Amino acid sequence: MESVFAFPVNLSLFLLTSLTYMCIYCPDGWNQARCPYGWTQVGSRCFTYNQTPMSWDSAKRHCWGLGANLASLHTYWEHQRIMQLLGNTAVWIGGSKGLKGTWFWSDGTSSSFSQWCWGEPSNGYYENCLQMNSNCWLDAWCGYHLPSVCAKNIVN
Numbered sequence: 001m002e003s004v005f006a007f008p009v010n011l012s013l014f015l016l017t018s019l020t021y022m023c024i025y026c027p028d029g030w031n032q033a034r035c036p037y038g039w040t041q042v043g044s045r046c047f048t049y050n051q052t053p054m055s056w057d058s059a060k061r062h063c064w065g066l067g068a069n070l071a072s073l074h075t076y077w078e079h080q081r082i083m084q085l086l087g088n089t090a091v092w093i094g095g096s097k098g099l100k101g102t103w104f105w106s107d108g109t110s111s112s113f114s115q116w117c118w119g120e121p122s123n124g125y126y127e128n129c130l131q132m133n134s135n136c137w138l139d140a141w142c143g144y145h146l147p148s149v150c151a152k153n154i155v156n
Contacts, residue, residue, distance in 0.1 A: 034154045034155060040085060041154065042081045042085075043077070043078060043081075044153065045152065046068075046153075046154055047082060047149055047150065048066070048068070048149070048150050048151075049085070049086065049089075049091070049148075050063075050148045050149070052147065053145035054145055054146070054148070055143050055145060056070075056129035056143075056148075059092045060094070060106055062150070063148070063150035069105075069106055069107035069151060070092060070106050070107070071093045071094055071150060072095070072105035072109050073093065074109065074111040075113055076113065079113075079115050082132070082149060083134060086132075086134070086149070088133075090132070090133045090147075091146055091147045091148050091149050092129065092131060092147070092148040092149070093130050093131075093132045093148070093149055094106040094107055095130030096128055096129050096142070097121070097123075097128040097129075101123070103130070107151075114137065115132075117133070118136075120136070120138040120139060122138070123139065124139065124141075126143075128142055129141070131144070132149075
């Protein structure tokens with residue numbers, strides 16, 4: 001049976017089949033998912049996992065083709081939920097370093113939240129893209145081929 005999630009989730013088959021139209025991590029009062037099939041609702045946004053390894057720029061273009069962006073994470077709560085859904089998978093998310101060394105989200109949003117691994121960002125010469133692993137974030141060479149996470153706002 002095909003999972004209703006686009007993420008590699010460690011839940012029972014019962015939960016996977018019963019959550020088709022439910023919000024799994026929602027603010028109080030939310031109960032109906034408004035995400036397309038294959039997307040998972042986390043708060044007010046929809047996320048999907050792309051398991052095909054590709055460069056950060058290719059992953060960004062792939063998300064654009066889905067009407068989304070590489071995922072931006074704005075709270076510890078969002079970060080935790082996405083980590084739970086991904087398990088131990090390292091992925092691209094939407095952060096990148098600008099010419100002046102400032103990190104920004106590719107979707108244009110701003111946030112003071114970060115979840116850098118110890119010693120990160122290491123600011124290696126070619127480490128200008130944001131990789132998320134099972135615990136935290138690190139700056140990485142944008143040419144690495146990794147799976148990715150896309151996000152978009154819920155359509156009302």
